[in-house]
Amino acid sequence: MLINPENFVNEYSLFRDHQIENTGDVYWNLSTPALYEEALKRNEGQIVQFGPLVVETGHHTGRSPNDKFIVKEPSSQDKIWWGNVNVPISKARFDLIHSQMLAYLQGREIFVQDCYAGADPQYRISVRIINEYAWHNLFIQSLLIPMDSKDVTESHTPDFTIIDLPQFHARPEIHGTNSETFILVNFHEKLVLIGGTKYAGEMKKSVFTYLNYQLPEVGVFPMHCSANMGPDGDVALFFGLSGTGKTTLSSVPGRQLIGDDEHGWSDRGIFNFEGGCYAKTIRLSSKAEPEIYACTRKFGTVLENVILHPETREIDLDDGTLTENTRAGYPITHLDNIVPEGVGGHPSNLIMLTCDAFGVMPPVAKLTPEQAMYHFLSGYTAKVAGTERGLGNEPQATFSYCFGDPFMPLNPTIYANMLGERIKKHDADCWLINTGWSGGPFGEGERMEISYTRAIVDAVLSGKLANVPTEPDPIFGIHVPITCEGVPSKVLKPRNTWDDGEAYDAQAIKLAQMFVENFKQFGVHVTDAVRSAGPNAG
Numbered sequence: 001m002l003i004n005p006e007n008f009v010n011e012y013s014l015f016r017d018h019q020i021e022n023t024g025d026v027y028w029n030l031s032t033p034a035l036y037e038e039a040l041k042r043n044e045g046q047i048v049q050f051g052p053l054v055v056e057t058g059h060h061t062g063r064s065p066n067d068k069f070i071v072k073e074p075s076s077q078d079k080i081w082w083g084n085v086n087v088p089i090s091k092a093r094f095d096l097i098h099s100q101m102l103a104y105l106q107g108r109e110i111f112v113q114d115c116y117a118g119a120d121p122q123y124r125i126s127v128r129i130i131n132e133y134a135w136h137n138l139f140i141q142s143l144l145i146p147m148d149s150k151d152v153t154e155s156h157t158p159d160f161t162i163i164d165l166p167q168f169h170a171r172p173e174i175h176g177t178n179s180e181t182f183i184l185v186n187f188h189e190k191l192v193l194i195g196g197t198k199y200a201g202e203m204k205k206s207v208f209t210y211l212n213y214q215l216p217e218v219g220v221f222p223m224h225c226s227a228n229m230g231p232d233g234d235v236a237l238f239f240g241l242s243g244t245g246k247t248t249l250s251s252v253p254g255r256q257l258i259g260d261d262e263h264g265w266s267d268r269g270i271f272n273f274e275g276g277c278y279a280k281t282i283r284l285s286s287k288a289e290p291e292i293y294a295c296t297r298k299f300g301t302v303l304e305n306v307i308l309h310p311e312t313r314e315i316d317l318d319d320g321t322l323t324e325n326t327r328a329g330y331p332i333t334h335l336d337n338i339v340p341e342g343v344g345g346h347p348s349n350l351i352m353l354t355c356d357a358f359g360v361m362p363p364v365a366k367l368t369p370e371q372a373m374y375h376f377l378s379g380y381t382a383k384v385a386g387t388e389r390g391l392g393n394e395p396q397a398t399f400s401y402c403f404g405d406p407f408m409p410l411n412p413t414i415y416a417n418m419l420g421e422r423i424k425k426h427d428a429d430c431w432l433i434n435t436g437w438s439g440g441p442f443g444e445g446e447r448m449e450i451s452y453t454r455a456i457v458d459a460v461l462s463g464k465l466a467n468v469p470t471e472p473d474p475i476f477g478i479h480v481p482i483t484c485e486g487v488p489s490k491v492l493k494p495r496n497t498w499d500d501g502e503a504y505d506a507q508a509i510k511l512a513q514m515f516v517e518n519f520k521q522f523g524v525h526v527t528d529a530v531r532s533a534g535p536n537a538g
């Protein structure tokens with residue numbers, strides 16, 4: 001719908017509730033083809049072979065975690081886990097940027113989408129996204145859930161709003177930001193302001209951040225995970241940061257995808273927060289990942305920073321010239337093998353994925369509930385080059401609590417306790433799977449073969465691995481199966497894959513000490529049973 005704001009200031013909540021005035025034309029809830037047309041008219045992207053829209057995000061080719069702030073205000077300040085991740089900004093500075101963004105919008109055309117977040121009607125919220133780029137509006141339309149037409153009215157007031165203006169830049173000396181880029185979250189006003197970055201993923205993660213704040217209050221456990229369902233209705237969850245294989249391993253033949261990134265776990269079961277997927281595409285293989293690969297060749301998919309041939313408009317998914325973090329955003333309906341409702345029962349298996357750059361973690365281990373809580377709080381993995389600004393070419397070992405600390409505003413133990421309660425109540429099996437290195441650390445060993453990882457996942461989900469005898473890892477204490485069909489027995493015990501056993505021991509102890517040091521931040525917030533479920537650092 002095209003709106004001339006001069007005629008509708010009083011009738012439309014878009015203008016009345018958000019204090020938006022004197023804009024140019026407003027493109028409200030446009031369809032996918034219409035957003036394509038508007039993006040092309042503005043030279044925001046190019047249509048490539050088979051119909052995707054290819055765009056570039058400029059020098060921001062990943063999230064900017066150091067540019068995200070939470071407004072410190074009375075209603076939420078005592079709930080937030082303040083620190084290096086959740087950094088405060090004053091309400092006065094938020095209000096200053098907000099007012100200047102509203103002034104910036106005067107005379108400009110804007111794009112607006114009203115969507116839902118949350119597939120379960122009992123817990124979903126309505127989200128309004130206000131953009132200056134047509135392709136950003138297309139992206140968020142694909143990633144969230146379409147709103148019922150009966151609910152899209154002039155007077156509709158959303159539960160949560162994002163104003164996303166990539167060309168509006170902050171001035172750190174005035175606005176108190178770290179750079180010209182900012183992501184400001186105001187829980188009291190249910191408003192997020194984004195500026196100075198064209199990376200569209202900031203919008204979806206802002207919705208996730210809000211849900212992670214709001215849902216625990218109503219008894220829902222929010223999770224950074226993918227989820228799928230087997231033929232018999234059994235549900236599996238895959239936790240992990242970008243680059244660990246979360247999306248790839250959950251989008252497989254024989255199991256229906258519920259969602260690839262963000263879910264809630266209520267007393268009714270699990271539900272997807274989103275209506276789309278946001279997959280990495282660098283060196284994507286039609287053989288290894290056929291479902292995701294097919295989506296890079298469909299109309300309605302937004303491809304970020306993917307290189308194309310200027311004449312044929314063919315894309316090259318192997319080319320990382322702009323970034324290793326090339327991405328595809330597409331509606332989940334682009335996939336054939338999905339759960340259309342986006343909901344499932346209580347999970348039978350929880351898989352925590354880690355990309356171990358030290359090469360000392362076993363490819364699979366079974367976890368007790370306390371170990372699951374420990375490793376959930378630890379969130380050990382290696383960040384992959386390109387997923388965030390400032391990373392080099394090598395993976396960087398990191399600990400990210402709840403496998404998603406940039407999006408978790410509350411005390412992490414709140415989420416961990418919800419996890420532990422549900423594991424015990426629903427008797428779920430928990431697993432730690434390493435998709436990282438074997439036979440040595442990064443630069444010496446080899447990345448775990450995806451065929452081994454797939455064999456492990458198949459054995460977990462089929463139930464074949466549940467009753468296989470295990471042996472405790474002497475350092476990490478986790479329970480390693482002695483056999484797994486499709487995986488050499490040597491690979492199951494990482495020390496056996498190293499040429500130098502003493503070098504392995506040194507690396508394993510080094511990593512164990514990092515676990516212990518990192519876990520000190522949780523102090524009195526965890527039980528002795530959970531604290532003692534960690535590795536033996538010697």
